[in-house]
Amino acid sequence: MATSQDFACYVCGPRLLNAYLAHLFRAMEPEWQRLMAGSTHNTIYMPTFENMQILVPPMAEQEAIAEALSDADALIEGLERLIDKKRLIKQGAMQDLLTAKRRLPGFSGEWSTLSLNDLLLRATGGGTPSRTIAEYWDGNIPWMTVKDFTVGSRHGTLESITEQGLKNSASASIPAGTLILCTRMAVGKTTIMNVDVAINQDLKALFFIDECIPRFYQLMFELRQREIEESAGGSTVKGISLKDIRAIEMPKPCKDEQMKLAHVFDDMDAEIHALDTRLEKARQVKEGMMQNLLTGRIRLV
Numbered sequence: 001m002a003t004s005q006d007f008a009c010y011v012c013g014p015r016l017l018n019a020y021l022a023h024l025f026r027a028m029e030p031e032w033q034r035l036m037a038g039s040t041h042n043t044i045y046m047p048t049f050e051n052m053q054i055l056v057p058p059m060a061e062q063e064a065i066a067e068a069l070s071d072a073d074a075l076i077e078g079l080e081r082l083i084d085k086k087r088l089i090k091q092g093a094m095q096d097l098l099t100a101k102r103r104l105p106g107f108s109g110e111w112s113t114l115s116l117n118d119l120l121l122r123a124t125g126g127g128t129p130s131r132t133i134a135e136y137w138d139g140n141i142p143w144m145t146v147k148d149f150t151v152g153s154r155h156g157t158l159e160s161i162t163e164q165g166l167k168n169s170a171s172a173s174i175p176a177g178t179l180i181l182c183t184r185m186a187v188g189k190t191t192i193m194n195v196d197v198a199i200n201q202d203l204k205a206l207f208f209i210d211e212c213i214p215r216f217y218q219l220m221f222e223l224r225q226r227e228i229e230e231s232a233g234g235s236t237v238k239g240i241s242l243k244d245i246r247a248i249e250m251p252k253p254c255k256d257e258q259m260k261l262a263h264v265f266d267d268m269d270a271e272i273h274a275l276d277t278r279l280e281k282a283r284q285v286k287e288g289m290m291q292n293l294l295t296g297r298i299r300l301v
Contacts, residue, residue, distance in 0.1 A: 016056060017062040019062075021054075023065065023066060023070075024054060061301040064300040065300060069290065075282050079275060083272060090268045090269075094222070097264065098261070113250070114249065123205065123246070124174065125199075125205075126144075126170065126200045126202075127169045127170025127171045127200060127201050128201060133168075136161055138162070139161050141162065141163065143157055143171065144180065144197045144198065144200065145157075145203070146186050149182060155193075172205065174198065174199055175196055177193075178206070179214040179218055180192070181203065181204045181205075183204050183245065184201075188224070188225040188232075188240075189225065192214055213255065213258040213262055215262040217250060220251070228240065
């Protein structure tokens, strides 16, 4: 195999195992940032590598360490593949079940299609209290922005405001269980919080008529997010107006079918979440193994 000038190839001698060195180098990733030099392209020069000192346990211990860490890698990679598979299965199920190509047992007939305007009681926007008034902030009211969508928690927000901040701003109090939609930046993303929150101006709370289940319409937004995102306007920050939101057409199956479809995908999401949790724990276990085995704190031989 040939490599470009951006790679360095190491042929280990009789005292060093390739697999052990590979794991050691992966564990040193934060250190590579410190060792980089260069004004245009960050580079680690060969003399830096040549002068580097590393821990070299006996060969039998290197083999045991490499095997233990490789097993941890295999577990992580297996979980990643399984999660990818489950997400693809969910995506396929959404394409079939949320477009009525395939129906759940006991349901038949055409779905009606209406604009969101006909499915909503109202849509409420939000606002931001003045940042210059300390009394408006760090209260007991969770205050939601687009940043909270990256965190993914349904139980709280990154920031909070006070009752005074809520009253003296355009922000609005949104009850738990309401569908909240991003209308700027992460256009089309949605969440349903388990707690009452206040929202900022980049979000809209959608209140549906009684015949509509918010969770079902969250799934519909998830299915069509790319389409909605691509329809957003703006040269710098993409956004979608409330008028355009109200014009979006959505299906309206009967309430019972909406509920059962929501349960189907809740079960899928719960399974994926459980696997994500296992994956995160596996990564943490491997991190602990690296810190202990590659520093000699714990010996295998």
